[in-house]
Amino acid sequence: MFDLCKQSPRKFYERICFEKDLISISGKPLAAFICSGHSLLDATIDLTLERHRDLLKQGTILVDENDSSEETRALVYLEHSIQDARTNLNGSRRKAATTAVMEAERNLGYEPIDVSHQKCGYDIESRIPETGQLRFIEVKGRITxxxxxxxxxxxxxxxLNKPDNLILALVQVPLAEDMESNCSIHYLRRPFHKEPDFAVTSVNYDWLELWQQGTEPI
Structure with a gap:
């Protein structure tokens, strides 16, 4: 079956829509169906986060011009999301890799927390107690x-935006039930040297080459 969400991005769209029923409307150009996984949507989200991530984290203040009172009220927003609760090999590998890196950080005297669910672009924030500075760690776990x-x-x-604070943690996870206690870890600083092209959503790297560039956790 042809997947409407997996089309390559174009430089120009005559018309887009977010509902399948609106793709074909009489008298109008055929619309590109924009849904989760569409390259245009992915690129838009990536660009927005790249330019305005810090601003989005600050939140906002809403002012009602018709309300002259000084009473402060809170707007409650509920976000629904899908969490990774898989018990298959991929889910177990990801959990084992993250657990291993957090343990390595504790052994170094740091205070790590898992922020992978926040979609920050990294998985762990590890605080240095003496200075309060944060180490941002992106975890990549792969089967040996x-x-x-x-x-x-x-x-x-x-x-690229946090060259002095971000660490790429490469974790080799063994095929075993006790994988969390037998992981091998290499840390790689400044792992990337240039930003991908606009239409690129992900890049495949040679695991061994990255591993050889890394060092033991420090």
Whole structure:
């Protein structure tokens, strides 16, 4: 079946829509159906986060011009999201890799927290107690013997924007039930050197080459 969301991006769209029923309307050009996973939507989100991530994190203040009182009220917003609760190999590998890196950070005297669910472009924020400075760690866990690793465009941009604070943690996860206690870890600083092209959503890197560039966690 042809997937309407997986079309390559174009430089110009005569018309787009977000509902399948509106793709074909009499008298109007055929619309591009924009949905989760569409390259145009992915590029728009990546560009927005790249330019305005810090501003979005600050939140906003809403002012009612018709209300002259000084009473402060809160606007409650509920966000629904899908969390990774998989128990298959991929889900277990991701959990084992993150757990191993957090343990390595604690052994170094730092205070790590898992922020992967926040979609920050990295997985762990690790605080240095003496200074309060944060280490931002993107975790990539692969089964021992894997050839490549995939990094998203957003992850690359975040690394380029935080060259002195971001660490790419490469974790080799063994095929075993006790994988969390037998992981091998290499840390790689300044892992990327240029921003991907606009239409690129992710990049595959040679795992062994990155691994050889890394060092033991420090």
């Amino acid at each position: 013997g894997a050839k490549t690793v995939t990094v998203t465009k957003n992850e690359i941009i975040i690394a």
